[in-house]
């Protein structure tokens with residue numbers, strides 16, 4: 001973990017507060033002030049180098065995207081993409097997903113994306129999986145009623161675990177695909193990981209699940 005520490009990354013993120021949101025706690029419940037409009041907000045948790053949020057923001061100008069990534073040394077590559085594309089509808093947050101409730105209030109977010117999340121296969125690391133029960137509670141607390149999680153992974157173990165976790169939480173399964181990779185489905189943005197797995201002909205597992213708010 002220490003190897004990932006690059007002080008210049010923090011400086012660069014601070015240099016571009018229009019894209020990399022500083023002190024995000026001040027915008028809890030007021031994200032329209034950041035974007036200058038009240039378009040729906042979709043977040044990607046574990047955005048890595050930001051290919052997905054940047055591609056989605058280009059394709060969907062009436063949706064606001066926020067990429068969330070714990071490592072500054074990684075998210076700085078997402079910043080480079082956004083600077084180059086000069087996109088007004090995508091922002092970055094360099095924070096740990098465990099802390100999201102400090103930055104988002106109920107109804108702030110319409111959809112959560114989880115793409116190729118780290119599988120953390122050891123049982124003792126279960127709590128780090130982004131589909132662990134405590135993370136589902138965090139997502140529920142920031143989503144609109146009936147908000148959705150869209151999940152895709154190459155990892156069968158993580159996929160099976162996540163389906164069980166969604167079900168245990170009482171979520172509804174809206175869509176599931178166990179097909180061999182088909183990148184051409186409507187609206188798909190391939191990330192670096194997806195391109196690599198797809199080139200190898202690996203299976204990609206996808207699902208969309210919804211919180212039940214009665």
Ligand SMILES: C[S@@+](CC[C@H](N)C(=O)[O-])C[C@H]1O[C@@H](n2cnc3c(N)ncnc32)[C@H](O)[C@@H]1O
Pocket residue numbers: 045046047048049050051052068069070071074095096097098114115116117118130191192193194
């Ligand atoms: C395997 S990468 C996938 C990146 C991107 N979604 C993609 O498809 O290219 C997973 C990313 O999630 C980030 N991540 C893992 N746990 C996180 C957490 N608790 N909070 C924020 N980011 C996290 C990792 O640092 C890593 O960059």
